Amino acid sequence: MAYSILFGTFALLMMIGMPIAFCLGIASVATVLYMGLPPIVVFQQMNSGMNVFAMMAIPFFIFAGDLMVRGGIAARLIRFAAGLVGHMRGGLGQVNVVASTLFGGISGSAVADASAVGGLMIPQMAARGYDRSYAVNITVNAAIIALLIPPSHNMILYSIAAGGTVSVADLFTAGIVPGMLLAAALMVTAYIVARRRGYPAEPFPGLRRLGYFFLASLPGLLLIAIIFGGVRSGVFTATESSCIAVFYALIVALLVYRELDWHGFIEAVLQAVRTTAMVLLVIGTAASFGWLMSFLQVQQSMVILISAISDNPIIVLLMINIALLLLGTFMDMAPLVIISTPVLLPVVKAFGIDPVHFGVVMILNAGIGLNTPPVGTVLFVGCAVGGITIREAMRTIWPFFGASVGVLLLVTYIPGLSLWLPALFK
Amino acid sequence: QEITLRSADIHPDGYPTVEAVKYMGELVSERTKGRIKIEVMNNATLGNEKDTIEQTRFGVIDMNRVNAAPFNNLVPETTVLGLPFIFRSTEHMHKTVDGPIGEQVLAAFEPHGLIGLAFYDSGARSFYSTKKPIEKLEDLKGMKIRVQQSDLWIAMMEAFGANPTPMPMGEVYSSLETGVVDGAENNWPSYESARHFEVAKNYTLTEHSLNPEILVISKIAWDKLTPEDQTVVRQAAKDSVGKMRELWAAREKVSEEKVRAAGNTIIKVNKEEFSAAMKPVYDRFVTDPKMKALLEQVQAVQ
Amino acid sequence: MRHFMLAIRPALTWLSRTALYISGAGLVAMTAIVGWQVFARYVLNDTPSWAEPMSLQLMSWFILLGAAVGVRESVHLGLDYVRHYAPAPVQRTMDLLSLGLIFLFGLAMSFYATLLSIGTWTATIPVLGWPGGVDFFPMIGGGVLIAIFAAERFLDVMLGAAVAADVLVQEAA
Ligand code: NA
Ligand code: NA
Numbered sequence: 001m002a003y004s005i006l007f008g009t010f011a012l013l014m015m016i017g018m019p020i021a022f023c024l025g026i027a028s029v030a031t032v033l034y035m036g037l038p039p040i041v042v043f044q045q046m047n048s049g050m051n052v053f054a055m056m057a058i059p060f061f062i063f064a065g066d067l068m069v070r071g072g073i074a075a076r077l078i079r080f081a082a083g084l085v086g087h088m089r090g091g092l093g094q095v096n097v098v099a100s101t102l103f104g105g106i107s108g109s110a111v112a113d114a115s116a117v118g119g120l121m122i123p124q125m126a127a128r129g130y131d132r133s134y135a136v137n138i139t140v141n142a143a144i145i146a147l148l149i150p151p152s153h154n155m156i157l158y159s160i161a162a163g164g165t166v167s168v169a170d171l172f173t174a175g176i177v178p179g180m181l182l183a184a185a186l187m188v189t190a191y192i193v194a195r196r197r198g199y200p201a202e203p204f205p206g207l208r209r210l211g212y213f214f215l216a217s218l219p220g221l222l223l224i225a226i227i228f229g230g231v232r233s234g235v236f237t238a239t240e241s242s243c244i245a246v247f248y249a250l251i252v253a254l255l256v257y258r259e260l261d262w263h264g265f266i267e268a269v270l271q272a273v274r275t276t277a278m279v280l281l282v283i284g285t286a287a288s289f290g291w292l293m294s295f296l297q298v299q300q301s302m303v304i305l306i307s308a309i310s311d312n313p314i315i316v317l318l319m320i321n322i323a324l325l326l327l328g329t330f331m332d333m334a335p336l337v338i339i340s341t342p343v344l345l346p347v348v349k350a351f352g353i354d355p356v357h358f359g360v361v362m363i364l365n366a367g368i369g370l371n372t373p374p375v376g377t378v379l380f381v382g383c384a385v386g387g388i389t390i391r392e393a394m395r396t397i398w399p400f401f402g403a404s405v406g407v408l409l410l411v412t413y414i415p416g417l418s419l420w421l422p423a424l425f426k
Numbered sequence: 427q428e429i430t431l432r433s434a435d436i437h438p439d440g441y442p443t444v445e446a447v448k449y450m451g452e453l454v455s456e457r458t459k460g461r462i463k464i465e466v467m468n469n470a471t472l473g474n475e476k477d478t479i480e481q482t483r484f485g486v487i488d489m490n491r492v493n494a495a496p497f498n499n500l501v502p503e504t505t506v507l508g509l510p511f512i513f514r515s516t517e518h519m520h521k522t523v524d525g526p527i528g529e530q531v532l533a534a535f536e537p538h539g540l541i542g543l544a545f546y547d548s549g550a551r552s553f554y555s556t557k558k559p560i561e562k563l564e565d566l567k568g569m570k571i572r573v574q575q576s577d578l579w580i581a582m583m584e585a586f587g588a589n590p591t592p593m594p595m596g597e598v599y600s601s602l603e604t605g606v607v608d609g610a611e612n613n614w615p616s617y618e619s620a621r622h623f624e625v626a627k628n629y630t631l632t633e634h635s636l637n638p639e640i641l642v643i644s645k646i647a648w649d650k651l652t653p654e655d656q657t658v659v660r661q662a663a664k665d666s667v668g669k670m671r672e673l674w675a676a677r678e679k680v681s682e683e684k685v686r687a688a689g690n691t692i693i694k695v696n697k698e699e700f701s702a703a704m705k706p707v708y709d710r711f712v713t714d715p716k717m718k719a720l721l722e723q724v725q726a727v728q
Numbered sequence: 729m730r731h732f733m734l735a736i737r738p739a740l741t742w743l744s745r746t747a748l749y750i751s752g753a754g755l756v757a758m759t760a761i762v763g764w765q766v767f768a769r770y771v772l773n774d775t776p777s778w779a780e781p782m783s784l785q786l787m788s789w790f791i792l793l794g795a796a797v798g799v800r801e802s803v804h805l806g807l808d809y810v811r812h813y814a815p816a817p818v819q820r821t822m823d824l825l826s827l828g829l830i831f832l833f834g835l836a837m838s839f840y841a842t843l844l845s846i847g848t849w850t851a852t853i854p855v856l857g858w859p860g861g862v863d864f865f866p867m868i869g870g871g872v873l874i875a876i877f878a879a880e881r882f883l884d885v886m887l888g889a890a891v892a893a894d895v896l897v898q899e900a901a
Contacts, residue, residue: 013829015810015811019798019830021795043836043837043867046837046867047841047864051787051788055787056762059755060762163596169604234600234604234605235770237606243759243766273748274801277795281791281792281795294467374812480848500851570775575855589774
């Protein structure tokens with residue numbers, strides 16, 4: 001009965017449109033009241049949930065990403081990508097994917113990726129005769145790459161939700177190959193669609209200009225090396241690397257490119273507050289919710305329930321993937337990761353699946369959910385930037401969506417794609 | 427009427443403290459003909475030690491098995507047991523906590539909403555390091571050593587001349603691996619089960635702390651028991667101590683053998699030299715007369 | 729009632745802006761402290777042990793003040809699906825229920841955080857040496873702010889007034 005109150009209240013409150021942080025908190029209070037436990041435990045756990053040093057990486061990475069867009073780092077990476085692959089068939093589509101991959105190397109936010117890359121690429125693509133829907137489709141699918149290529153604050157979120165038992169350095173490393181694979185799959189798809197529709201290729205800018213673009217984007221590329229190298233070698237923790245990214249972005253924007261002013265800085269700070277405070281509050285109330293799930297031994301029941309359906313890890317992973325894709329249609333990424341990780345991790349562990357591998361599967365899966373309505377944050381941003389309706393975007397998204405789901409299946413069933421690279425660093 | 431007492435523990439199944447509380451549960455169940463049961467919720471499922479202490483005080487859960495250190499702020503008497511080198515040996519520690527001093531410390535919990543039931547073992551904590559082996563006190567100078575977030579432990583490391591780096595247990599492995607810290611300190615079982623011995627190959631037998639574990643029950647749960655049941659619970663807790671010490675000794679041996687088999691360097695040191703450096707810690711943490719008296723009592727135990 | 733809302737609106741706007749700026753200042757201070765921690769460890773070879781507990785204190789203020797502003801500005805991290813397609817009167821009822829519960833939750837947060845603060849006052853926060861109860865100050869303050877802003881929006885919906893500040897902010901995906 002306590003189960004039904006916990007999950008029932010949560011689902012009901014979500015349906016009436018309450019922000020998830022409060023759905024989780026209020027469902028927890030309702031459950032402890034029903035069970036006759038002191039409600040104080042809900043707030044104690046909420047406080048503990050918000051007192052995790054690793055969480056600081058989330059506002060820092062968002063803040064750094066915003067500074068990089070305002071400071072001109074993102075624009076130079078995109079120009080470099082344009083020089084690099086613009087001469088391929090469907091050139092600007094290919095540019096879009098490569099730009100997302102490069103931008104993904106300095107930011108972990110798919111929303112930031114879609115607005116930064118989309119904001120520059122979609123108008124250009126429309127001007128060169130590409131369909132706007134094609135431009136939006138490719139932008140929003142390529143934006144998921146940012147979640148897989150390090151840094152990725154969503155992987156930090158997964159690590160926190162897993163109780164800090166999964167190494168962030170391993171997760172960061174594990175995302176690289178799947179991220180590259182997704183980039184390759186989207187480039188191939190972009191090529192095929194472009195051929196069929198007869199989209200043009202751009203002229204090659206010449207090695208001299210390409211070299212100049214490369215040099216101009218070097219500060220951004222260097223940051224990729226600093227963050228990944230620093231975290232991997234243990235020179236600093238993920239949290240520290242996110243803080244270094246802020247300082248680095250500030251220095252490049254203020255002293256090298258000189259494109260950031262005081263006003264832009266304040267805007268970036270307030271934007272980071274607005275986008276992350278609620279997510280971090282979700283982590284807090286999810287801790288109370290999670291405490292109750294432990295108290296009611298929900299995880300153990302889940303393991304028993306799923307074992308009763310199938311004892312085959314392939315089927316179990318398929319079921320979990322489908323469940324996550326369905327949940328992902330109407331839940332945003334952060335709450336989905338925070339809530340489902342503590343429930344599903346004991347299940348997959350019981351089936352001998354590696355937590356690092358599962359983390360990559362979960363991030364990619366929840367990332368695809370960012371492009372599925374009714375709640376598809378990245379798709380909405382892409383459509384807003386591209387000036388088209390969601391209906392228009394949905395009509396032609398299928399090849400790209402198919403490529404993303406195809407990569408998800410490969411990543412799910414070939415653990416080596418995720419685990420091969422981290423093993424090299426052992 | 428049936429009663430289930432929920433007891434928290436941060437360790438996994440099979441760990442001596444967890445098994446000891448389960449054993450206590452068997453005794454209680456046997457002696458009350460199944461009326462009272464104990465359910466151990468281990469693996470930190472209900473939160474970290476600090477959280478579960480508060481939950482026990484507020485009556486959310488009924489029992490708790492925690493190291494003495496997190497109680498220091500709440501029950502100052504427990505600080506004395508955690509002082510470096512206060513116990514000459516495990517026997518000295520056992521005699522102290524089994525006697526009137528132990529009773530006195532357990533009784534000090536009651537004003538804080540807890541009833542102290544028993545002391546369990548936590549073994550001896552020693553240093554381990556990644557690159558430089560610690561062979562004498564001077565080797566610790568400037569080394570970055572992971573400590574628990576506790577003033578006593580930070581002061582202790584400073585007195586050893588080390589550079590204390592507070593961090594949660596879960597981050598220690600990768601920090602050792604990557605050089606964020608040069609070493610840490612813990613007992614044999616944790617050194618082995620947390621796999622720190624894989625990355626920090628030098629284990630130096632300083633045995634600087636024998637801080638025991640403490641088993642408490644919430645005063646709220648306690649007051650709901652009849653005086654007869656209270657006696658049963660208290661006695662079963664006492665009876666589980668012997669079992670716990672047996673399990674602990676066995677576990678320590680297994681861990682030590684595993685570490686030795688891995689080819690780690692085990693270093694014996696002159697403990698006097700390390701212990702002599704601890705005066706500033708005693709000066710800072712043993713200030714009021716009550717604590718001083720308790721300290722003298724502990725030292726007088728033969 | 730309408731007059732009352734009009735009269736207090738500037739004060740509430742000021743309150744939410746102040747909370748937003750304090751939260752932002754907290755983020756900048758956190759960045760500075762963690763940056764200093766890295767610098768001190770590598771350049772001065774001395775990890776400042778106060779850096780982590782101090783930045784955690786700031787983060788709690790950052791989260792709760794920022795989230796309170798989020799309640800006023802209607803940041804949605806939820807599923808708006810059923811609500812979106814519901815007829816207007818049903819929608820209004822849902823909003824009233826949702827805001828009313830958030831109001832109560834904010835008050836409960838303040839109340840229980842006060843109890844927790846009192847209960848842990850005699851403990852000390854390691855390294856900082858502050859009373860343990862200080863840990864709960866952000867929840868006490870944030871809870872009150874959340875309750876105030878939820879009440880404001882509740883009254884607005886009830887009166888059918890234009891919603892105060894309906895900035896739809898995207899989450900950090
Ligand atoms: Na990224
Ligand atoms: Na979605």
